[in-house]
Amino acid sequence: MAHANLSALCRPNLRIAVIGGGVVGLAVAAQLAQRGAQVLVFERNSTLGSETSARNSGVVHAGLYYPTGSAKARLCVQGRDHLAHLIASGKVAGRMVGKLIVAVDDAQLPALQALSAQAQANGTQPLMLLDSAELHARAPQVRGVAALWSAGTGIVDPHSLVQWYRRVAEHGGAELLLRHRVVAVLRAAHGWQLSVEQPDSSMTVLDCDAVVNAAGLLADRVARLACSHPALPVHHFVKGNYFELQGPAPADCLVYPLPMPHLLGLGTHLTLDLAGQARLGPDTALAESDHDYRVDPGLGAQFLAAASSFLCGLQADQLRPAFAGIRPKLATDHAADFYIAEESASGASGWVNLLGIESPGLTASWAIGEEVATILSIN
Ligand SMILES: Cc1cc2nc3c(=O)[nH]c(=O)nc-3n(C[C@H](O)[C@H](O)[C@H](O)COP(=O)(O)OP(=O)(O)OC[C@H]3O[C@@H](n4cnc5c(N)ncnc54)[C@H](O)[C@@H]3O)c2cc1C
Structure with missing residues (x-):
C-alpha cells in the first residue's frame, strides 16, 4: 500500500484521479488501471473501505426490485454476475445462500x-x-x-471485495494514497488541478486529465468543488x-x-x-x-x-x-436512481460524478467501474 510523497508521483503520464477509496472508487480504479490508464486513488482515511463499504448488509443483490432499465437494475445484474463469479472462483469470500x-x-x-x-x-x-x-x-x-x-442472491465479505479490487488496481499500476484528502479543485488547461492535504497536513497540487468523484457520502460536496448546475443532486x-x-x-x-x-x-x-x-x-x-x-x-x-x-x-x-x-x-420521497455522469454540459468535461451510490452499490461496484471506463472512453 503506497504512502508515497505525491510530488514524486507527478510524472507526465499521470492521467486519472479517483477521489475515494471505498468499494466503488477501488472498482473504478481497478477497471481503469486494467485498461492501461495511469490511476491515482485519494483516500482521506488511513484504511481503504472503512466507511459505507464496511457498514452494510453485505448482500449480493440479484436485482429484483429496481425499475427495469434503470442504472440500478442494469448495473446490479451485471455486477452480481461478476461478483458471483469471483465468489465461485474463491477470489472473494462469499456464499450464494439465496x-x-x-x-x-x-x-x-x-x-x-x-x-x-x-x-x-x-x-x-x-x-x-x-x-x-x-x-x-x-x-x-x-x-x-x-x-x-x-x-441468485448471496452474501459477500465487503472487506474481501475491497482487498480484491485493491490487488487488481495495484496490479494495473494504480497508486493508492491513504490519508490524502482532496480539498480543492481547479480547472486546468488540459484537465484538472487537485489540491490535496497529505498525512503531515501539508498541501500538494496535482494535475490530471480526468477525475472520478467516488467520495461516497460526501460525493455531493466534492462535486461542488468542480461544478455546479441546477440538476446536480444533493445527498x-x-x-x-x-x-x-x-x-x-x-x-x-x-x-x-x-x-x-x-x-x-x-x-x-x-x-x-x-x-x-x-x-x-x-x-x-x-x-x-x-x-x-x-x-x-x-x-x-x-x-x-x-x-x-x-x-x-x-x-x-x-x-x-x-x-x-x-x-x-438522492430523494426521500421515492427511490431515486444512481447518478453517474460526466459533467461536460456544465463545462466540467473529464469530471465524472458518482452520486447517490446507495444499495445495491456494493453489488454493482464492478459494473459501475466499467460504466465509468466507457464514459471516459478508456477501452
Ligand atoms: C445500511 C446499508 C446497507 C447496505 N447494504 C448493501 C447490500 O447489502 N448490498 C449492496 O450491494 N449494497 C449495500 N449498501 C450500499 C453499499 O454499501 C454502498 O453503495 C457502497 O459501499 C458505496 O461505496 P462507496 O465507495 O461509494 O462509498 P464509501 O465506502 O463511503 O467510500 C467513499 C470514500 O471516499 C472517501 N472520501 C470522501 N471525501 C474524500 C475526499 N475529499 N478526499 C479523499 N477521500 C474522500 C471516504 O473516506 C470514503 O472512504 C448498503 C448501504 C448501507 C448504508
Whole structure:
C-alpha cells in the first residue's frame, strides 16, 4: 500500500484521479488501471473501505426490485454476475445462500406477484414462487403464505471485495494514497488541478486529465468543488441500524419482507454473515450527520416487532445493538436512481460524478467501474 510523497508521483503520464477509496472508487480504479490508464486513488482515511463499504448488509443483490432499465437494475445484474463469479472462483469470500421474500398474508400476494414480474423483467434468474408448504419446508421458522425464492442472491465479505479490487488496481499500476484528502479543485488547461492535504497536513497540487468523484457520502460536496448546475443532486443521509440476533440463526438464507412503498429501504430483514451470525436490519431513519454511527439500544422493540411479522419465536433478549451505516440518498420521497455522469454540459468535461451510490452499490461496484471506463472512453 503506497504512502508515497505525491510530488514524486507527478510524472507526465499521470492521467486519472479517483477521489475515494471505498468499494466503488477501488472498482473504478481497478477497471481503469486494467485498461492501461495511469490511476491515482485519494483516500482521506488511513484504511481503504472503512466507511459505507464496511457498514452494510453485505448482500449480493440479484436485482429484483429496481425499475427495469434503470442504472440500478442494469448495473446490479451485471455486477452480481461478476461478483458471483469471483465468489465461485474463491477470489472473494462469499456464499450464494439465496433469499426469501415473504408474503405474510393473502393481501400481500398481488405485491409478491408484481415483484416476481419486476424481477423477471430485470433479468433476475433463477426465481421460484413457493407456496406456504414449500416455504415451510425451506425455512420452518419463517411465517408466511407464499414467498419468492431467489437462488441468485448471496452474501459477500465487503472487506474481501475491497482487498480484491485493491490487488487488481495495484496490479494495473494504480497508486493508492491513504490519508490524502482532496480539498480543492481547479480547472486546468488540459484537465484538472487537485489540491490535496497529505498525512503531515501539508498541501500538494496535482494535475490530471480526468477525475472520478467516488467520495461516497460526501460525493455531493466534492462535486461542488468542480461544478455546479441546477440538476446536480444533493445527498440526504438515511441511517440504517442493525441488531445482532443471539443464538442459532432462524434460517440458513436471507429473509426479507415485501418492500413497503413508504419505506426508504427494503424493510428490516434477516441477514447472515459468513460466520453464520444472524442480524436484523437495516431500518431507515433520516439523519443530520454523515458520521453518527451509534445504535440506540431502545430501538430493539421496533426491530423485534418488524422481524416478528415474518419470523416465528423471536425473543427480546436475543437482540443486541450491532452497528449502523448511512445511505447517501438522492430523494426521500421515492427511490431515486444512481447518478453517474460526466459533467461536460456544465463545462466540467473529464469530471465524472458518482452520486447517490446507495444499495445495491456494493453489488454493482464492478459494473459501475466499467460504466465509468466507457464514459471516459478508456477501452
Ligand atoms: C445500511 C446499508 C446497507 C447496505 N447494504 C448493501 C447490500 O447489502 N448490498 C449492496 O450491494 N449494497 C449495500 N449498501 C450500499 C453499499 O454499501 C454502498 O453503495 C457502497 O459501499 C458505496 O461505496 P462507496 O465507495 O461509494 O462509498 P464509501 O465506502 O463511503 O467510500 C467513499 C470514500 O471516499 C472517501 N472520501 C470522501 N471525501 C474524500 C475526499 N475529499 N478526499 C479523499 N477521500 C474522500 C471516504 O473516506 C470514503 O472512504 C448498503 C448501504 C448501507 C448504508
